[in-house]
Amino acid sequence: MTRLTWTIARHEYVTNVRRPGFIFSTLLIPALGLIGLIVIIIFFRQTIDLLRIEMRSRDRRPVGVVDQSGLYTPIATQFAEDFRAYPDEAAARAALLAEQIDAYLVIPADYVTRGALTAYTRSGGNSFQDLIVLDRNKLNLFLVHGLAADKLDTTILRRVSDTGAGDFLPIRLDSQGNPVTKEANPFTFFGGIIASMVFSILLFISIFTSSGYLLRSVSEEKENRVMEILLASVSANDLLWGKVIGLGALGLTQVGVWLLSGVLLTGGLGMLMAGALAALNPLTFVLALIYFILGYLLYGVLMAAAGSLGTSVRESQQIGTLFSGGAALPWMISSFMMTNPNMTLARVLSWFPLSAPTMMMLRLPYGNVPVIDIVGSIAVLVLSLPLVMWAGVKVFRASLLVYGKRLSVKEIWSALRKA
Amino acid sequence: MNPEPALFADKLHKEFAAVVAVNQLSLRVERGQIFGLLGPNGAGKTTTIRIWMDILKPDSGTALVLGQPPGAARTRVGYLPEERGLYRGLRVHECLTYFGQLKGMKQADAARRATELLERLELADRAKAKVQELSRGMQQKAQLAAALIHDPELVILDEPFQGLDPVNVEVIRTLIRELRAQGKTIVLSAHEMSLVESLCERIALINKGRIVLEGALTDIRRRFSPNALDISPPLDLAGWPEVEQAQTHVANGVTAQRVYLRPGVQHRDFLRAVVERGQPVERFELATMPLDEIFIRVVTGRGDEQ
Numbered sequence: 085m086t087r088l089t090w091t092i093a094r095h096e097y098v099t100n101v102r103r104p105g106f107i108f109s110t111l112l113i114p115a116l117g118l119i120g121l122i123v124i125i126i127f128f129r130q131t132i133d134l135l136r137i138e139m140r141s142r143d144r145r146p147v148g149v150v151d152q153s154g155l156y157t158p159i160a161t162q163f164a165e166d167f168r169a170y171p172d173e174a175a176a177r178a179a180l181l182a183e184q185i186d187a188y189l190v191i192p193a194d195y196v197t198r199g200a201l202t203a204y205t206r207s208g209g210n211s212f213q214d215l216i217v218l219d220r221n222k223l224n225l226f227l228v229h230g231l232a233a234d235k236l237d238t239t240i241l242r243r244v245s246d247t248g249a250g251d252f253l254p255i256r257l258d259s260q261g262n263p264v265t266k267e268a269n270p271f272t273f274f275g276g277i278i279a280s281m282v283f284s285i286l287l288f289i290s291i292f293t294s295s296g297y298l299l300r301s302v303s304e305e306k307e308n309r310v311m312e313i314l315l316a317s318v319s320a321n322d323l324l325w326g327k328v329i330g331l332g333a334l335g336l337t338q339v340g341v342w343l344l345s346g347v348l349l350t351g352g353l354g355m356l357m358a359g360a361l362a363a364l365n366p367l368t369f370v371l372a373l374i375y376f377i378l379g380y381l382l383y384g385v386l387m388a389a390a391g392s393l394g395t396s397v398r399e400s401q402q403i404g405t406l407f408s409g410g411a412a413l414p415w416m417i418s419s420f421m422m423t424n425p426n427m428t429l430a431r432v433l434s435w436f437p438l439s440a441p442t443m444m445m446l447r448l449p450y451g452n453v454p455v456i457d458i459v460g461s462i463a464v465l466v467l468s469l470p471l472v473m474w475a476g477v478k479v480f481r482a483s484l485l486v487y488g489k490r491l492s493v494k495e496i497w498s499a500l501r502k503a
Numbered sequence: 504m505n506p507e508p509a510l511f512a513d514k515l516h517k518e519f520a521a522v523v524a525v526n527q528l529s530l531r532v533e534r535g536q537i538f539g540l541l542g543p544n545g546a547g548k549t550t551t552i553r554i555w556m557d558i559l560k561p562d563s564g565t566a567l568v569l570g571q572p573p574g575a576a577r578t579r580v581g582y583l584p585e586e587r588g589l590y591r592g593l594r595v596h597e598c599l600t601y602f603g604q605l606k607g608m609k610q611a612d613a614a615r616r617a618t619e620l621l622e623r624l625e626l627a628d629r630a631k632a633k634v635q636e637l638s639r640g641m642q643q644k645a646q647l648a649a650a651l652i653h654d655p656e657l658v659i660l661d662e663p664f665q666g667l668d669p670v671n672v673e674v675i676r677t678l679i680r681e682l683r684a685q686g687k688t689i690v691l692s693a694h695e696m697s698l699v700e701s702l703c704e705r706i707a708l709i710n711k712g713r714i715v716l717e718g719a720l721t722d723i724r725r726r727f728s729p730n731a732l733d734i735s736p737p738l739d740l741a742g743w744p745e746v747e748q749a750q751t752h753v754a755n756g757v758t759a760q761r762v763y764l765r766p767g768v769q770h771r772d773f774l775r776a777v778v779e780r781g782q783p784v785e786r787f788e789l790a791t792m793p794l795d796e797i798f799i800r801v802v803t804g805r806g807d808e809q
Contacts, residue, residue, distance in 0.1 A: 087607075088605060088607070091604050091605060092605070095601055095604075099590070099592075099593065103592075305588075308588045308589070308590065308591055309584075309586040309587055309588025310588040310589060310590055311588070312553075312558065312582075312584040312586050312588065313582070313584060313588065313589075313602065313649060314605065315556070315557075315558045316556040316557075316558060316577065316580075316582040316584070317577060317602065317605040317606055318577075318605055319557075319574065494520070495520060498520070
């Protein structure tokens, strides 16, 4: 790499970063995000208002109880604040309409045997409002208390109404019996997965926007006939590396803008994501970066070669899809990976250079990737890179000055043999 | 004379698929002259130039540029390729500055030099225009500026007059002479033989990848000149033993006569005969063959070298 590599890299970056197409595509994602946010605000305003009411709901009204079973009246002192007894439905209805209570329950005489009860609320709200008004936890505790108060002590009563079975995640053990997932905290766990997923997706997008720019840049220079002047001034190697570096930086800029706008637009949510990202396993983070660099170099060189092969930008893009197809393959099976990130096909694709970067970036967030797959995929990439670069530069050099026709497979082969 | 030639090729060979583009070509271009590289389309001129510019690698043979292997002297060579191209979306001045930087110049120096060249080529008012907004002739001149941006010692111009109007042809021709006066070497490949004749001191004619004719333009002309004289006004030459044939023609409004002498008869023998016979002669000059004709004869294999 020479000083000229950096001159070319800077030129590629500066001239492309101000292209209207780049600015448009960079701002498109934040703009869509902003529109989405506005839509959310408009459609869920009611809900947000309600949430606000709920936030200051210390003045919330109690729930009326029409107890025909005789199990719940008189109301136990610990529930007196939240529940109020009424002798019959008419009295309860009158209290509801007079807004003295927000809802009332009718507990029938055969409640113990049938388990059915009816709740009434005022119209004008929605089911979400009903959920808030009829707090399930309190209701459960109240109903269980009525059924078993004289049989159990208070601590057991509480546990009976909330066993805690609803919100835990299993801790996975490896064959030696050691926990594999360190954190059993659901937020950190899912946050970690989502954060590394988003991180992987952004890096993936960055690889493809950058190598797409690379393809177009080479192809345009060929179409514009600038190539011959360039090659009379710099070596094909300098030219290729200058472009790879400059346009790689361009792709990262785009992803950076998207990330920043995400943080700004979502405010706290963005910070939440950042927190989750910090909770991410540092090894996963480093590995994702390694796959990003190796992946970008691989696709960058391939796309530059594709750019030099076509007779026009469009034709070059068609050739480029041959390579990007390989990289897109892991995405097609990604939905099956939710249940088994280490499925055989995923493991096979991790060992194939064209799909390895994407496949591994998709698998890493789930954790638990066999070490052999990580070592193997990196080794495959590291070994195939020099070969791809060598062949890429040869094809690049051989086809740059062939105008109006595409190199035949035989000509490509002869270019490679002449190395 | 500098011991190292500006361009040197020894048994240079290059094939594409089944086509031999350059066939054991050997050539030496000395420094400080205007050298014409001529040949029909597909003769191998551009391929030879591309090998010198390190854009293509030869299959075999040696190529040297200013005494160095191709590629090593990139910053000392200016090149105007036959396939013209500039960054269409960039401003002219910006584009030239970038090409200067690629030739190893600092950005500020390249920018200053770009301004000078645009003024010299009468393009100063278009410096801020985008390349795609320029007319074809203007783009051609901007392209030439790109080749000269780093003040190279050796300038290789592939078809520099293509697509230019007579006014711009003159601008470029004057510029080439100025470069020559500054001691630079200019190698030009062109189809316009009259321009080659008016500029070049030496030429090489390439056909089918080989050099078929090479030397100083005056020598080549002499070698190809017929044993004939151009005289005016025309004479009645019937019965003259020295004369094989005479043709009267009108050139530039003047009636002249081309007199073909019998083999073995020298020009001075004919002149002496004219004087002895007391004929009035206002103009008397050796007939030469136009370069186009030499070109056609050599290329078609009718090499009537005299």
